[in-house]
Every structure is written in structure tokens, then in C-alpha cells.
Amino acid sequence: MNDLQQQYRLEEVRKVFGRHQIALDGIDLNVQRGEKLALIGPSGAGKTTLFRLLNCTLRPTTGKLWLDDCDVESLHGKRLRAMRRQIGTIYQQHNLVQRLKVVHNVLAGQLGRWSTPRSLMSLAKPADLGLAHKALEQVGIADKIFERTDELSGGQQQRVAIARVLVQDPEVILADEPVSSVDPTLASTIVRLLIDISESTRKTLIVSLHSVDLALAYFPRVIGISHGSITFDLSPDKISEAMLEGLYAGNDREQPATEAVNEPASPIAYPSIS
Ligand SMILES: Nc1ncnc2c1ncn2[C@@H]1O[C@H](COP(=O)(O)OP(=O)(O)O)[C@@H](O)[C@H]1O
Ligand SMILES: [Mg+2]
Numbered sequence: 001m002n003d004l005q006q007q008y009r010l011e012e013v014r015k016v017f018g019r020h021q022i023a024l025d026g027i028d029l030n031v032q033r034g035e036k037l038a039l040i041g042p043s044g045a046g047k048t049t050l051f052r053l054l055n056c057t058l059r060p061t062t063g064k065l066w067l068d069d070c071d072v073e074s075l076h077g078k079r080l081r082a083m084r085r086q087i088g089t090i091y092q093q094h095n096l097v098q099r100l101k102v103v104h105n106v107l108a109g110q111l112g113r114w115s116t117p118r119s120l121m122s123l124a125k126p127a128d129l130g131l132a133h134k135a136l137e138q139v140g141i142a143d144k145i146f147e148r149t150d151e152l153s154g155g156q157q158q159r160v161a162i163a164r165v166l167v168q169d170p171e172v173i174l175a176d177e178p179v180s181s182v183d184p185t186l187a188s189t190i191v192r193l194l195i196d197i198s199e200s201t202r203k204t205l206i207v208s209l210h211s212v213d214l215a216l217a218y219f220p221r222v223i224g225i226s227h228g229s230i231t232f233d234l235s236p237d238k239i240s241e242a243m244l245e246g247l248y249a250g251n252d253r254e255q256p257a258t259e260a261v262n263e264p265a266s267p268i269a270y271p272s273i274s
Contacts, residue, residue, distance in 0.1 A: 006069065007033045007172060007204045008054065013063035015049050015228075023049040025228035026063070031206070033171075036198050038215035039208040041225035042251035047208040050225070051176045054206065055087045056080060068171075088165035090175040090194075095161070098150035102141075102160050105149055106132040109167030135163035139193060155186040162193060173198065175207040179214070187211060191218050212244060212253060 008031040015024040024046045031037065039047050052058040053065060056072055065072045067083060075083055088109070096105045107128050129145075136142040139159040144152060149160060158178060165173055175194060179187035191207070191214050198205035209215045215222050216236040224231040224239075224247040232243055244253070 005033050007031045007035070007067070009064075009066040010053075010060075011064045013053065013060045013065055015046075015053065015058065016061045022228055024053070024060075027228075027230060029223075029230065029233075031204060033204055034198070034202040035221065036195060036205045036219055037207075037221040037223060038219035039206065039223050039225055040210075040212055040215050040247065041231075042248050045225040046228040047225055048176055049228075051089065051174050051206075051208065054172075055089050055174055056084050085168070086171045088168045088170035088173050090158075090161050090165055090173065090178045092177040092180050096149050096157055096164075098148075100149055101146050102136070102149055102152070103129065103132045103145050105160050106135055106145075106163045106167055109135075109164040109169075131167055132163070135166040136160075138166055138197070139163045155182045155190065158182060158190055159193075162190070162197070166197065170203070172204040172206070175205070177208050177210060180210050184211070188214060188217075195219075 008029065010027050010029040013024055013027040013029075014022070016022050027046075027050065039050070041047060049058065053060060054067075056067070056075070059065075059073065068086070070083070072083070097108075110128070110131075133142055133145055136145055136159075139162050141152075141156055141159050141163075144156060144160075149157060152160065161178075173194065178194070179190050182190065191209070194205055194207060195218055197203065207215075207219070216239065220235055221233070222236050222239060223233045224243065226247050231247055232239060
């Protein structure tokens with residue numbers, strides 16, 4: 001029997017792309033509701049693949065994944081879409097529609113998925129404006145509500161992406177390298193914002209980070225991933241320098257932080273599950 005407080009349970013999850021590309025190689029993981037955890041590990045370790053399994057846009061090749069006590073393998077169609085709406089994902093590259101006003105990108109959270117710019121714009125009924133305003137206030141940029149998204153800085157755009165997730169109001173927030181393209185001071189502000197949101201709303205928060213320092217400073221549980229496997233899953237005080245060196249052996253520990261450039265418009269639809 002699963003614990004009622006359990007959000008995710010993964011047993012021996014493997015993901016193989018094509019015939020030989022092993023992205024995840026036997027992941028066992030339990031995440032309780034309201035937990036905050038950071039994933040760290042070198043590029044290519046499997047972090048994004050794990051996020052895609054956690055937000056149900058990919059299925060394991062083998063192994064089991066339960067979300068809210070539900071075996072994800074059994075979900076299709078409507079029930080799968082309903083489950084996905086309970087998960088808000090924030091990406092490194094924002095995935096905002098650049099030429100739309102901030103308000104429309106934020107209200108896209110209501111859809112639980114991306115749609116055409118036209119349908120995003122049709123969302124802005126007066127009642128929705130209040131919702132968008134409140135979310136933008138929470139992330140500290142309420143004054144930008146009617147600005148064009150592509151006129152904002154990288155850090156402001158990442159706040160818009162967070163506001164969109166607030167409007168979605170999911171049970172789980174997944175953030176895949178949300179601060180890799182902003183400067184270090186801003187990175188720590190945004191990570192703190194995510195932590196504050198998780199604490200005040202008791203939402204489960206899973207964040208992958210390039211910065212080991214940020215992971216160790218803000219998260220009570222830090223998971224190291226390399227070559228598709230979990231190498232440690234510990235509180236930060238138990239993580240030694242030797243463990244970190246092992247995790248990143250032969251890889252750069254951090255990428256240089258740069259202010260994000262504006263990405264081209266990239267509305268995404270949920271890919272069909274594979
Ligand atoms: N769609 C895909 N097709 C083939 N290989 C993939 C695909 N997605 C990821 N991979 C491979 O799986 C491994 C893990 O990738 P990824 O999960 O993106 O790692 P990370 O996010 O830690 O950098 C890498 O070797 C990558 O090339
Ligand atoms: Mg990645």
C-alpha cells in the first residue's frame with residue numbers, strides 16, 4: 001500500500017531512447033507531498049528526461065511510476081490530461097510566447113497546456129485580469145502586466161513563467177534548470193521565490209540546478225544524478241566534497257551564468273506521450 005502523503009514513487013525506472021541511448025538506468029525514488037528537492041548532475045545525466053517522466057510527457061521504457069497513488073501507465077486520454085494539469089513545469093527557456101503581452105502568457109496557465117496565440121488572447125476577461133495581477137504581484141512584477149513579453153529581461157521572463165504556474169495552481173511544480181540563464185544574484189532570488197511558493201502553498205517542488213551552491217543552500221534534500229543513475233540522495237549537510245567531485249568527474253561543475261537573451265516565440269504543445 002502506498003502512503004497517502006506520497007506524491008511520486010518510481011521503481012527501477014529506465015528510459016531508453018531509440019535502441020541504445022540509455023537516458024535513465026534504474027531510478028528508485030519516493031517523493032512525499034510538499035517536499036522540496038533539488039536535482040544536480042552534469043549535462044547529459046538524465047535530469048530533463050526524469051522531469052519529462054515526472055510530468056507525464058514521457059513514459060518509462062521499463063519500471064513503474066506512480067503519481068498520487070496512480071500507476072501512470074494506466075492513464076490515457078482525459079485522465080492523462082487531468083493528471084498533467086496537476087503538474088506545472090517551468091523550463092530554462094521560459095517557453096513563453098514572446099510577442100504576446102505578459103498577461104496572456106500568465107493566463108495560459110489556466111489552460112494547463114499551450115494553445116494558439118489567438119486563444120491565449122481570448123482569455124483576458126476582466127475576472128482573469130485580477131488572477132494574472134495577483135500572480136504577477138507574488139513574483140514581484142505586477143507593473144509589467146501589459147508589457148510585451150519580449151521587452152522583459154531574462155529574469156523577468158522567468159518570473160512570468162513562475163506566475164503562469166501560479167495561475168495553473170498545480171499540486172507539483174517542476175523546474176528544469178530555471179535559473180541557468182540568469183545572473184547569480186537573480187538566480188538565488190528566483191530559487192528563493194520557488195521555495196517560498198512551495199512552503200506557503202505546500203506544493204511539491206522539484207528543481208534541477210546547475211549551481212551546486214544553490215542546491216545545497218536552499219533545499220533540504222539534494223539528489224545527485226549521473227549517467228542515468230542516482231548517485232546520492234541526501235540532506236545537504238551529508239554531502240561531501242568527494243561526492244560532488246565524483247558526481248561531476250570529467251565534467252564542468254557549473255556553466256558560466258549569463259543574462260538570458262530573448263528566445264524566439266516558442267509556444268509548445270505537450271508532445272504526445274512516448
Ligand atoms: N529525445 C531523445 N532522443 C535521444 N536521446 C535523448 C533524447 N533526450 C535525451 N536523450 C539523451 O539522454 C541522455 C540524458 O539527457 P537529458 O535527460 O537531457 O540530460 P540532462 O538534462 O541531465 O542534461 C543524454 O545522453 C541525451 O543525449
Ligand atoms: Mg537538461
